Amino acid sequence: MCVDDHERFRDIVVTAGKTVAIDESAALGSTDGLITLDNGGIRTAGPDDDWAQWTGPITSIDKAIRFDGQGWIDVSHPTVPVTALKTFSGDGTFEKRGVGTLLLTADSSGFAGTTLVNEGKLLVGDENGLGKLGGSMTVNDGAVLGGSGTIGSGAGSLVAIAAGGTLSPGNSIGTLTIDGDLAFASGSIFAVEVDPETGRSDAVTVTGKASLDGTLAHVGFDGVYDPRSTYTVLSAGEIEGQFASVTSDFAFLTPDFIYGASEIGLKLQRNDRDFASLAQTANQAAVAASVESIGFTAGNQLYDAIVMLPDDPDFIRNGFDQLSGEIHASVKSALIEESGIVRGAEADRLRAAFGTVGASSAPVLAYGPDGANLAAPDQADGIAAWGSAFGAWNKFDGNANAAGLDSATGGLLVGVDIPVAETWRVGALAGYSHSSFDSDDRASSGSSDNYSLGLYAGSQWGGLGFRSGLAYTWHQIDTSRSVFIPDLTNALDSSYDAGTFQAFGELGYQFDLSDVQLEPFANLAYVNLDSDGYSETGGAAALNGASGSSDTTFTTVGLRVSSDFMLGQTKAKASGMIGWRHAFGDITPSVTQAFAGSTPFTITGVAVAEDAAVVEAGLDFDLSPNTTIGVSYQGQFGDDVSYNGVNARLQVKF
Secondary structure (H helix, E strand, O other): OEEOOOOOOOOEEEEOOOEEEEOOOOOOOOOOOEEEEEOEEEEEOOOOOOOOOOOOOOOEEOOEEEEOOEEEEEEOOOOOOEEEOOOEEEOOEEEEEOOOEEEEOOEEOOOOOEEEEOOOEEEEOOOOOOOEEOOEEEEOOOOEEEEOOEEOOOOOOEEEEOOOOEEOOEOOOOEEEEOOEEEEOOOOEEEEOEEOOOOEEOEEEEEEEEEEEOOEEEEOOOOOOOOOOEEEEEEEEEEEEEOOEEEEOEOOEEEEEEEOOOEEEEEEEEOOOOHHHHOOOHHHHHHHHHHHOOOHHHOOHHHHHHHOOEOOHHHHHHHHHHHOOHHHHHHHHHHHHHHHHHHHHHHHHHHHHHOOOOOOOOOOEEOOOOHHHOOOOOOOOOOEEEEEEEEEEEEEOOOOOOOOEEEEEEEEEEEEEEEEOOOEEEEEEEEEEEEEEEEHHHOEEEEEEEEEEEEEEEEEEOOEEEEEEEEEEEEEEEEEEEEEEOOEEEEEEEEEEEEEEEEEEEEEEOEEEOOEEEEEEEEEEEEEEEEOOEEOEOOOOOEEEOOEEEEEEEEEEEEEEEEEEEEOOEEEEEEEEEEEEEEEEOOOOEEEEEEOOOOOEEEEOOOOOOEEEEEEEEEEEEEEOOEEEEEEEEEEEEOOEEEEEEEEEEEEEO
8 A cells, every 4th residue: 555645544554464655745644643553564665666656755754653463664765764753552563674764752661562673773762862662672683773762661671682683872972771671692783982072972771681692892983982081881780791702993993891790881992003004105104103103192183093093994094195294295306397497597598698509599688888789699799688487387197105296387587697708608697486386185285486596607619518507596385285084184384495506517519500500418417405394283293394405416418409590571490409318316305204292204205207308399580680589398208207398588689
């Protein structure tokens, strides 16, 4: 029989093995009526039902139910609980069927029959303790009994948890009272949770005797525990026996039960499993060992968050990765790579000054003291001023140890140079840029304001050219990272300074082949990055980092090519370069840092590309005898690192 919104009844009697099936639109009539189940039952709609007038799962039964003989309530929807709002009565058998959850919130202490929980979950009492059910009860294999109400009718009432059945008191956290005796059969399960913020735990209070016969006790991960507190999880007038075994969902804690004459306490003990035993990478192992050094007895929030993690290796490793502070090491790699922009600008200016291969056709701003030489080539005597606007993007792929990093920078360099000793030219530059860094897999980001000063010098002896320079860049670094671990959510920030010193030298020899110029070259560069210490703020996972230094050397060999041509009436130059760069020294920067109360640990970030192909391509156009515009592209590809940069120029002669 199906009941929908067109059928209303005051009293319903279900017998002879029949079932009343109802969905959300069912109107069972006056709430003062009564459903009598005598070898019959009620079935609520489930997601697999194919009723002609099915409109959705029912959420409550607002009618009293009397059990004469055997009656059942079948809750078939697995995720939508059904609440019985009115009382149960009678002395028959109430059978809970179906995979869903049935919640009893009325005072059914007058029920004098037997309850069989055969499937799904039965909750007696809501989170406020409203709900009672008299009589005796058996929880069978695969079924669960919970709630925060009262079960039983005093002496003679028995709640029996059969093999495979589970007693899980509370609606999340709560106390279930049994007015009578409680008996756990061998193979039954007792499952509890704890809430340290309120000091409460799931508990069962038994007015009579509690018998533990080979029971498996399980402590789940749904609660967040204070690992140094003892929680009372069962009290009774008399306790007989002990739990046969105890399991938990924790990786680093083992539950221990403390037995008294009338109480059983739960205490979580640190087991002998090292944090680092679940690490897979060097960074994870370093973090794990450092957190472990804080110690179980310290009462440290960070330590407690790790020690209470569930026994899920991937979840734990993710926690170690979040704590690593990799961003501080990876930022070093990004700044070392970006240093090439400054020395590249110095080398480009020297090539332009002597009109060699790959140079633009004029400096940005150039003037000579002799008005007759206004249209002189770049290598003419006199002071020259120039400027270069740039943007660049680095992508560092993650490796087996560190997560990937994306960085971007943009800025402006300006310089001035003069001729010295007939064949030499020396100059100075200054510049500003802003860099940003993102490591999404570590929920980390950062930025740096960069201020640069540099000197450069070069000469040309026939086809042989020499270029050299040095520079220093001041970095003002800000970082932010987030930690999301159960019971530990931190937003961590830091600000600190760093400085990059670099020097380079380059030799090239130019060959003229008709309208094409070629220059094989070799470049040697040294980069030193010194970073100050830092102290993060924002929570227990904050890191204190030590100052550090990285020394990296680069060698680049390659070939430059350029050619002048006419585009209509406009003079133009096309240039390009292809080469191979090799890095050695500190190509995988590291940082040494510590949590409050921990031993220091060292982690590494993404690596500078050890070997990479480098390419350049550029175009310059003379818009007038005194004005040139140009644009160029620089690329670098290799060893899980890619770099793409652009440079725009406006060049005016005075």
